[in-house]
Amino acid sequence: MKPQAAHRAGALPLRRMAGLPLHRGAHRRPGAALGGAALLVSLLALLPLAFVLWVTVQTGWATASALIFRPRVGELLVNTALLVACTLPLCILLAVALAWLTECSDLPGRRLWSWMAVAPLAIPAFVHSYAWVSLLPGLHGLAGAVLVSVLAYTPFLYLPVVAALRRMDPALQESAASLGVPPAGVFLRVVVPQLRLALCGGGLLVGLHLLAEFGLYAMIRFDTFTTAIVDQFQSSFNGPAASMLAVVLVACCLGLLALETWLRGAARYARLGPGAARPPRPVRLGWFTLPCLLLPALAATLALGVPAATLARWLAAGGGAVWRWGEIGEALGQTLLLSALGAALATLAAIPTAWLSVRAPGRLQRTLEGSNFIAGALPGVVVALALVSVTVRVARPLYQSVATILLAYALLFLPRAIVALRASIAQAPEELEEAAGMLGRSPLRALAAVTLRLAAPGAAAAMALVALGIANELTATQMLAPNGTHTLATSFWSYSGEIDYAAAAPYALGMILLSLPMAWFLHRQSQGGRGR
Incomplete structure (x- = not known):
């Protein structure tokens, strides 16, 4: 018997002893509400793709073909x-x-x-x-x-x-x-x-x-x-x-x-049969140790040493004059605010699709999830063009508003949130959610009180992953952010565009310092397969 089946079979006597219904559909589940929410999110996620198709039709074949070919x-x-x-x-x-x-x-x-x-x-x-x-x-x-x-x-x-x-x-x-x-x-x-x-x-x-x-x-x-x-x-x-x-x-x-x-x-490619995975015996490099050391050393020097040396050089050349603490503090504050709001919105929007992918997998669910991933694969400039066109034509007050840029962030980084949440929700026992419903909680309250509480680490990881992407996002922020918005990325780009590399250096350093904890988190995640 499979472990999951055995777990459910073992739960039946407990339900019988407690006088609870034995069938799984004995209480209402939040599937309908979450399904509707997932459908709405998927329709929004397909907006950039729909925009591209609509523009093609509106342009007309003669003009479109002349511009494409x-x-x-x-x-x-x-x-x-x-x-x-x-x-x-x-x-x-x-x-x-x-x-x-x-x-x-x-x-x-x-x-x-x-x-x-x-x-x-x-x-x-x-x-x-x-x-x-x-x-x-x-x-x-x-x-x-x-x-x-x-x-x-x-x-x-x-x-x-x-x-x-x-x-x-x-x-x-x-x-x-x-x-x-x-x-x-x-x-x-x-x-x-x-x-x-x-x-x-x-x-x-x-x-x-x-x-x-x-x-x-x-x-x-x-x-x-x-x-x-x-x-x-x-x-x-x-x-x-x-x-x-x-x-x-x-x-x-x-x-x-x-x-x-x-x-x-x-x-x-999967391992079948009893037993546990074990680490392999490391291959002895012998006389090739020194030549092999040159590869990671060279890669680290080019990928890390050059940026570090360049930043140090420009910071030293600029001296104290490049540390415009008022501007840097404002850019840092706006970056943190947009990252936090965008990460929260993307994670909240990912909950319905992530829950359905674990609790109610099927063809419709795969279609909805695929829509989100296709939209997330599109470049930020396409998403920004779609939202610019929609807001200018249909919702003019939302043009270059905080709501529009947050929506763009959610569409761009929704797949990151779904992946992190999906893995965490899968580890939350479904029976606990059912038990909360049997004890009188509404479906959504049972979801919030049980499943989402157990999935809190995954939600935190999802928010961190999305916040990292937002902190370094450039094109959508430039095209959609309200006038007067200055993030670390846009401020860096503004100064570097003026060839003022010394003034841009503090903003580059700020983005790196914000991103280092997430890079370390990803490194620790990659080390979780087996011990060393």
Whole structure:
């Protein structure tokens, strides 16, 4: 009997002894109310996609085709294809190499190097480009974009690969080795196939970041669809050209999602049978220890040393004059306020979908959840364009209001909240929620008093994940925030746009200090597979 079935079977005598009904439907459940709420959230999440389709229809085929099938769009497509084709393989190779060295070998200082591989998450991508452009002013174009992208986004692949290596059963590798397969063959034929899901998921995340990023490529002077849309919007205020570029960008995002689904396939790699997972014996590097140390040391120097040295240089050059404490304090306060409100809204909006995915899985639930994830995969500039158009045409008083920017944050970071909440709700026993209903609590009160209280750690993690994204968000904030709003990210961008790198440095430092605790949290999460 399965553990969950056994648990429910064991609960039946207790219900019988207490004189409670034996069937699960004996009390009302909050499914209908939460289903309606999840449907409403999903409809809002599909607003950017609906906007793209509506703009295409309104523009007309003749105008739309003229704007889409033009040389400029072809140039942007080539840039996008080259950026993804060059960056993703390098990220995969670097992430797998670092993960294997820190998890499967006897590399000295493995825990330190593991943290160093994750720490670049605390540095926003556009701060990476700021550091490198300050160091090498001539670093522009595809080469600069690929270099900075690899350094900024490799941690998104390193984390899932480390988690997969920690869950891997070493008996499979030992069996292959006992059959005479050389070490390289064991790695390629046994280890790599089991990393397939991690590589697909991490690669998708990196690919979507490559499509959506604005600040990094604007500073490195490499044209992408996102930079072109922002430029077009600022010059013609959401003209047809910007909208049609958004159509092509959305098509690229959906194509990337479809490609990841196809590459991931239906294969699953799980350990069956009795027993517990055990850590593998670390591979002895021997004479290769020193050369192997060079890789994590070089990666840490480029991804962490260059930004740290650049910030120290500009802070020293600016002296006390760059510490405009009034402006910095205001930017920090507004960043914290928007992050807290946006995180709370996104987490609250994620509760219905997360609850349904655990308590009432089905085709409709998967459709609603998929809608939220598709919307979360769209770049911030597309979400901002959709909300600008809706508020200008339908709800003018909401244009450039706090409500609009908070809605944009919720739509952009809803998937993060759903994932964190879903895992936490799954660990809350359903029987406790049913028991609260049988004792007279209303369905929603039972949900709040029992399930959400037990899921509080997951809710806190969801809010922290969303707050991290909001604190470093740039494009949607620039386009939607009320006049007079200055976050750390927008203030940094304003000063760096004026080539006043010394004045921008305190804001970059502030974003890094705010992000470090979350990077450490993600690092600790990745270490939870098994002990070392």
